[in-house]
Amino acid sequence: MKPSVGLIGLGLMGRPMAANLLKAGYSLTVWNRTRARADELAKLGAKVASSPREAAASSDVLLTILSDPPALEAVLWGSDGALAGLRKGSVLVDSSTVAPELARRIAAACAERSADFLDAPVTGGTWGAEKGELVFMVGGKKEVLDHIEPVLAAMGKRFLHMGGHGAGQTVKLAMNLILALEVQALVEALQLVTRSGVEAARLIEVLQSSMARAAVFDVKAPMILAGTFAPSFPLRLMHKDLAIAMDLARQAGLQLPAGSAAEQTYRAVRSSSSDDPDYAAVARFWQ
Amino acid sequence: MKPSVGLIGLGLMGRPMAANLLKAGYSLTVWNRTRARADELAKLGAKVASSPREAAASSDVLLTILSDPPALEAVLWGSDGALAGLRKGSVLVDSSTVAPELARRIAAACAERSADFLDAPVTGGTWGAEKGELVFMVGGKKEVLDHIEPVLAAMGKRFLHMGGHGAGQTVKLAMNLILALEVQALVEALQLVTRSGVEAARLIEVLQSSMARAAVFDVKAPMILAGTFAPSFPLRLMHKDLAIAMDLARQAGLQLPAGSAAEQTYRAVRSSSSDDPDYAAVARFWQ
Numbered sequence: 001m002k003p004s005v006g007l008i009g010l011g012l013m014g015r016p017m018a019a020n021l022l023k024a025g026y027s028l029t030v031w032n033r034t035r036a037r038a039d040e041l042a043k044l045g046a047k048v049a050s051s052p053r054e055a056a057a058s059s060d061v062l063l064t065i066l067s068d069p070p071a072l073e074a075v076l077w078g079s080d081g082a083l084a085g086l087r088k089g090s091v092l093v094d095s096s097t098v099a100p101e102l103a104r105r106i107a108a109a110c111a112e113r114s115a116d117f118l119d120a121p122v123t124g125g126t127w128g129a130e131k132g133e134l135v136f137m138v139g140g141k142k143e144v145l146d147h148i149e150p151v152l153a154a155m156g157k158r159f160l161h162m163g164g165h166g167a168g169q170t171v172k173l174a175m176n177l178i179l180a181l182e183v184q185a186l187v188e189a190l191q192l193v194t195r196s197g198v199e200a201a202r203l204i205e206v207l208q209s210s211m212a213r214a215a216v217f218d219v220k221a222p223m224i225l226a227g228t229f230a231p232s233f234p235l236r237l238m239h240k241d242l243a244i245a246m247d248l249a250r251q252a253g254l255q256l257p258a259g260s261a262a263e264q265t266y267r268a269v270r271s272s273s274s275d276d277p278d279y280a281a282v283a284r285f286w287q
Numbered sequence: 288m289k290p291s292v293g294l295i296g297l298g299l300m301g302r303p304m305a306a307n308l309l310k311a312g313y314s315l316t317v318w319n320r321t322r323a324r325a326d327e328l329a330k331l332g333a334k335v336a337s338s339p340r341e342a343a344a345s346s347d348v349l350l351t352i353l354s355d356p357p358a359l360e361a362v363l364w365g366s367d368g369a370l371a372g373l374r375k376g377s378v379l380v381d382s383s384t385v386a387p388e389l390a391r392r393i394a395a396a397c398a399e400r401s402a403d404f405l406d407a408p409v410t411g412g413t414w415g416a417e418k419g420e421l422v423f424m425v426g427g428k429k430e431v432l433d434h435i436e437p438v439l440a441a442m443g444k445r446f447l448h449m450g451g452h453g454a455g456q457t458v459k460l461a462m463n464l465i466l467a468l469e470v471q472a473l474v475e476a477l478q479l480v481t482r483s484g485v486e487a488a489r490l491i492e493v494l495q496s497s498m499a500r501a502a503v504f505d506v507k508a509p510m511i512l513a514g515t516f517a518p519s520f521p522l523r524l525m526h527k528d529l530a531i532a533m534d535l536a537r538q539a540g541l542q543l544p545a546g547s548a549a550e551q552t553y554r555a556v557r558s559s560s561s562d563d564p565d566y567a568a569v570a571r572f573w574q
Contacts, residue, residue: 100483123497135496158496162489170483171490174476178499181472181545188468188543189461192532195539196387196457202449203458209422209445210410212465214501245479252482254573256475257548258468265544286541 002026005151006059008052008075008082009066010037013122016129017065017155019044024154031055056085061151065095068240072096076106088114091148095136097121097173099244100166103139107165116144119165121172122156125232133157139168173248176241180262180279182214187224187283200225220280229277238279239266289313292438293346295339295362295369296353297324300409303416304352304442306331311441318342339363343372348438352382355527359383363393375401378435382423384408384460386531387453390426394452403431406452408459409443412519420444426455460532467525467549467566469501474511474570487512507567516564525566526553
């Protein structure tokens, strides 16, 4: 019999993930701070829990995907939080992007309640979430991952075991560091050419024939050239991830000169943007 | 009739470019500071000039490809330099990577001698030079590029007109800024995961399934994981290009936070390396 599944956090990623779980035939209980979003899922067949605790109590596998650490902590440890409702022998899977240290703290709290934990942040964006083609970077016990892989398979195409608790988060933060720097490299290079009187499109043209081409440029270069930044991955979340990565580096006594420059650049744009743009809006740094 | 061609600078790039010109049936005169390398080309059918001036005097199209601005300036303006020998109506094509301002100075010197000039730095590396698949980024008059394109076609597959004199150099510097930052992003991300106890190979595995994948990683990641840095594109040249790009930014009153961090990081590794490694050796920053 299929395990019952719970999902907490119906944002840009959580909604299509929930829809795909229902499509795959899972019995799904959802909870979201803004109730209206849960009600939309109810129309597709989801049960709506009245609290994170109730969602946990109804689930063999409980997924959480929240936008930042405070939101995740509130859902887990707050009043009527999920940890208090966790079933013995159940598995909590967190797909938020948070610090590895927080992942390890959650793992310990699960162990106290005889439940298992996986940190399982994802890559693939809203497009991957909708198509069910997410890639999960997983930290925790390999056998727990093997056990719940059918559930993840409803939402993704790859489930890569990165190591013990927190390893999924570590790799996700490292990957976002690369993405943030790739996009910053592109906008700095575009500034250099346009300020020197060369058209931006000329650089893009050459990039496509060169070793410098990166997959993310296909998506972000058109946004940058057009100056429109509808959020696919919001800059505030990219900056949040960079800040967590820099904290992690600091704790490890590690210098990251380019990463540190990126964190400061994204921070500057975040604090000067009155809207909620995609992270390609780091191009606004020079406005 | 095919124009006579001269080529000055028989380094890692110049040698295969010269060989491809001979293969395409061009009458070729070469000059190189170290005579032995010119003699190797003579065995393939090249004439060997006794000075840059003589090479210029024998050529309708004269190519220069030197490793840095001082080497280029010596070849052009030094005693028996190429500029003094340039034929009226000939075209000087410089494929070195230098400042756009130097390209414009050479263009002016050519104009005084009734010759044309193109700055035409290349991308594709030694592999592209050997296969005749270089991409040329060209600054100067479009009609001059059209006129000499058959000569470039012996060495490359694309000849992209970037704008007026110096525009080729500007785009090349911007592209190398992107490459340098992509590789630095990779090594910073690898430091972050390995210092956190996660294997480097795990990050590489995830990268390949993600938007963060970049063409340069396919070549540099194996070097970084193995810790062996046989020079494909030497770090000292990448640092030279970053330093020129930072000069250009400074002149334009332009802040490049990540580029500046990269220039400093590559500089540190350059000054502490006793060998001549590939630029992937920026990974040594943390040793």
